[in-house]
Amino acid sequence: MSAIRTVIVGASGRMGRTLIRCAQHWPDGRVVAAIDRADSPEMGRDAGELAGVSALSLPLHADLNQALANGADLVIDFSAATATPGNLEACATAGVAILVGTTGLSDAIKSKAAAAAARVPVMIAANTSLGVAVLAQLVRRVAAALPVEFDIEIIEGHHRHKKDAPSGTALTLGAAAAEGRATTLQAAAQLGRSGASERRQGEIGFAVVRGGDLVGEHLVRFLGPGEQLELGHVATDREIFARGALQAGAWLTRQPPGSYQMSDLFPV
Helix, strand or coil, rough: CCEEEEEEECCCCCHHHHHHHHHCCCCCCCEEEEECCCCCCCCCHHHHHHHHCCCCCCCCCCCCHHHHCCCCCEEEEEECCCHHHHHHHHHHHCCCEEEECCCCCCHHHHHHHHHHCCCCEEEECCCCCCHHEEEEEEEHHHHHHCCCCEEEEEEEEEEECCCCCCHHHHHHHHHHHHHHHHCHHHHHEEEECCCCCCCCCCCCCCCCCCCCCCEEEEEEEEECCCEEEEEEECCCCCCHHHHHHHHHHHCCCCCCCCCHHHHHHHHC
């Protein structure tokens, strides 16, 4: 099989640089273009040097359409939610699979992702850790198995600079729990508590921690009468997300058009 020609969007960001660095040891493909926003102060610099590896003759530029026209099999997008709709449309037009790791996506953007998925494989992944992909499956199964008397609470922690709360990963875990309970996250979610209101049965609660340089911590607690069960994941190295994204991207290029998620890689 020929190497998967991959375009990284958001190449100057923390995840973009990590992806480019990890791709140097990726057996399935290679990075052929590095895209960033037009006003990036890093525009024109070599993506390899930015990532802390040797120069790769990959200057950052802002034209995704040009990169796709030059030949690409996969786009991995860790840029900004405002750029996601245009990136989805560009990939759908070019017939190129796209993995979106950007978080904080609105429902309108998710609708655009669904439209693109009618033409190309699309994966929306709030967290590309392989461990979290398995965790979501386990949360779904436990939520389905335990009676509704077991309350579900999700506690997540990230570094002080993270902007969205709860995290996309926490919401993904909440959606898995809701699916296990045959409901929707919109119907069950409790995104914060204050005052004297009592917890309602069946709700899925969220608590958020922001501080320091936490990479990512997620804990799902099932709290029943007389017993508790906990499922969790702790990330200590940002490279796990890059390695997971590359593995998921390689898998995605082998799929027909459609909408996919990380847990599709590891059905349990």
